[in-house]
Amino acid sequence: MKKKFSTKIFSFRNRVVIIILGFIIGTSSLLFTNNMARQLREKEQNEVKLWSFAMSKMGEMGPENQVLRQIINANTNIPFVITTGTLDVVTSHLIPERILTNPALLRQKCVEMAAINQYWEIKTWSNDTYYLFYGESNLLRTLVYFPYIQLAIICIFAMFGYITFRSSKQDEQNRVWIGLAKETAHQLGTPTSSLFGWIEYLRTQPIDQTAVEEMNKDVVRLTKVVDRFSKIGSTTSLSEGVINEIVGGSVLYFRTRVPRNVTINYNGLAMAQLKALVNEALFEWVIENLLKNALDALSGVGSIDVKLSSDNDWIYIDVKDTGKGMPKSNFKRIFEPGFTTKTRGWGLGLSLSKRIIEGYHNGRIFVLNSEIDQGTTIRIMLKKLYS
Structure with a gap:
């Protein structure tokens, strides 16, 4: 130390x-x-x-x-x-x-x-x-302005040096995170497979199968998490996806696992299908991050409204909570790596979400609105796909 x-x-x-x-x-x-x-x-x-x-x-x-x-x-x-x-x-x-x-x-x-x-x-x-x-004389004018030109050149070189140094550090950090993610996926693979074996065993036993099925859902979810970690740093393929169903799957999963005094509302399953090019595993990860952050903001009491809408070009996914809200100065900072207002966590969830939406899906994610003690709305925008 x-x-x-x-x-x-x-x-x-x-x-x-x-x-x-x-x-x-x-x-x-x-x-x-x-x-x-x-x-x-x-x-x-x-x-x-x-x-x-x-x-x-x-x-x-x-x-x-x-x-x-x-x-x-x-x-x-x-x-x-x-x-x-x-x-x-x-x-x-x-x-x-x-x-x-x-x-x-x-x-x-x-x-x-x-x-x-x-x-x-x-x-x-x-x-x-x-x-x-x-x-x-020309010589005198040159001599008068030369130090300022020299200073400007030094500043330009210093700026390029800083950008190069920062880029190299970011590349190094990215390689570390990619390696850590892939190693995590590798380490989780064996116990996940073992859990599937135990679930199959429990299905043959005279016990409440409802609990077994819920356990199976959690293990399936864990398998998706492993798959997401394994995809970090790899080429991301996009395919046609129905946004109503992808978002709805995450909402239904969370509904059975939230506190009793928290409600989650969703309008997407009752409207016409909205399609976009997505990587389903990574896009689900983003929705789960937003739902988890909304739950943390509620502190056990309140509601979360997940709303789908669209226009001629874009699909909008709004996740609104009735939690503690945030000042306007944090609207952009919450997407920076390491920024968090929680006592636990690394502050990477929203940073990864921004990278997934804007870097992989060519969409946008941002704070649409937030007021202290009134709640926060985060919006995702995806390019609409017509089939």
Whole structure:
């Protein structure tokens, strides 16, 4: 026990350490890249400042000044536009022509660039004033957005890793449950066969045969349970079945085995036949699960109404009890493996029922309605079959 506990703690600590390291690495990368972007932005601003100074001195010192010419020609990657006070374009670089020729777009572009970087005034030797608006280089924009792209990629890989890990764990758990189910079926096979032998013996004895017949029904039911367990994990074959009769068989079986103060009502045997493609053994299992859950909810007193209905496409089986009900927050949770409100049980009945109905029969099962202290109605939907 100590070994298992320490293993769990170690595993939990490993996960915490990995999460913390991932957070530190991601945060460090973001801070480092943002710092580089800040330094590059300051460098570009200084370059533009120097460039604007060179432009202002060009007329005074002449275009043949090699130092000024070298400074001016050095700017090849920063988009800019120089305008007059009335937004007449003097010169530009890396600004699309459609913007330069459209006054409204040019004004909008200048406002956008001014929001990124403070514009510069350029005063020439002849006292003319021009305005320099400039943006960010492609390198700077890439550097600004790169850590967010990197973070998104890390999150995507983490999500896929989590999904893969979860799928592998679920596959492993499924194999364990399938193996457990088949082994259970195998172990129950021998005593079940032996019970049939004992029943045949009791039929030859001078005892009440009514009790023997009831025992025989229970053993037949046990045989069906064994058959269901043996089918878990195997290819499930569907065949045409009369839903009225399948549901009715389960209802009649339970009627003789419920407490005296519990009644089970069923309308299916008095209506026209409703047919669907089902695996009878597994579908009976679902109906029994719903009836057992309804009985547990009643706590020995109340009623269960099993109602069949249909429309042009679907058959509806509603199992309604007058039990304790449940909050709306549990409508979906009750179908999750391991979820239960009972003091006994593993919380697998409704999870298996959902898998059988939706995975094997392409139907639906859900809580139709439930109110605290008023009861619960669970609905099964099966595709209607016309013969």
